[in-house]
Amino acid sequence: ETGVTQTPRHLVMGMTNKKSLKCEQHLGHNAMYWYKQSAKKPLELMFVYNFKEQTENNSVPSRFSPECPNSSHLFLHLHTLQPEDSALYLCASSQVGPGKLFFGSGTQLSVL
Amino acid sequence: RKEVEQDPGPFNVPEGATVAFNCTYSNSASQSFFWYRQDCRKEPKLLMSVYSSGNEDGRFTAQLNRASQYISLLIRDSKLSDSATYLCVVTRNNNAGNMLTFGGGTRLMVKP
Numbered sequence: 001e002t003g004v005t006q007t008p009r010h011l012v013m014g015m016t017n018k019k020s021l022k023c024e025q026h027l028g029h030n031a032m033y034w035y036k037q038s039a040k041k042p043l044e045l046m047f048v049y050n051f052k053e054q055t056e057n058n059s060v061p062s063r064f065s066p067e068c069p070n071s072s073h074l075f076l077h078l079h080t081l082q083p084e085d086s087a088l089y090l091c092a093s094s095q096v097g098p099g100k101l102f103f104g105s106g107t108q109l110s111v112l
Numbered sequence: 113r114k115e116v117e118q119d120p121g122p123f124n125v126p127e128g129a130t131v132a133f134n135c136t137y138s139n140s141a142s143q144s145f146f147w148y149r150q151d152c153r154k155e156p157k158l159l160m161s162v163y164s165s166g167n168e169d170g171r172f173t174a175q176l177n178r179a180s181q182y183i184s185l186l187i188r189d190s191k192l193s194d195s196a197t198y199l200c201v202v203t204r205n206n207n208a209g210n211m212l213t214f215g216g217g218t219r220l221m222v223k224p
Contacts, residue, residue: 043199043214045212045213100146100161101212103156
């Protein structure tokens with residue numbers, strides 16, 4: 001148990017659907033992240049939130065919309081995705097500053 | 113040039129062997145360094161931090177060479193359970209906080 005929980009574990013959606021990924025951390029951290037992991041590619045940072053404020057948007061298309069209502073919860077809202085968006089989406093948390101990330105189990109997303 | 117580069121492998125070694133992985137990074141302003149381990153279809157988990165003086169954790173030894181901008185991981189007496197992908201992670205602090213960059217990973221397969 002890493003202290004970071006993500007739901008759902010698996011998601012299949014059509015290109016016209018709207019869905020949301022949820023992440024919750026129980027570690028008392030103040031930074032949360034969304035990463036994308038595609039097959040045979042390095043982990044790609046998507047968004048960073050420090051103390052609920054978005055501090056990094058790594059040129060992510062607007063069809064991905066993050067939301068961070070408090071330091072413990074992070075959402076990724078998805079709409080009109082493309083098949084190439086199929087990947088493992090990982091949430092992580094840490095303390096702000098150069099430190100260690102703790103990951104959730106990820107959501108394996110398939111876009112049909 | 114990728115910011116963090118690793119040989120993707122796979123490294124196929126017999127049980128009991130010693131194996132070493134290297135990782136190079138391009139940003140000389142990088143501040144902190146880590147090795148993560150990722151099992152197939154699982155989330156990355158922190159294996160160990162890497163310090164300039166070198167550090168050891170049981171069968172694992174990590175080294176950092178700032179002048180040459182590379183990081184190494186040595187695994188002694190390999191076990192079957194060491195089979196995984198090993199991710200090199202480099203961090204730097206900017207105004208947004210903690211920015212981690214992942215290498216593509218090196219896959220290790222330990223055979224009986």
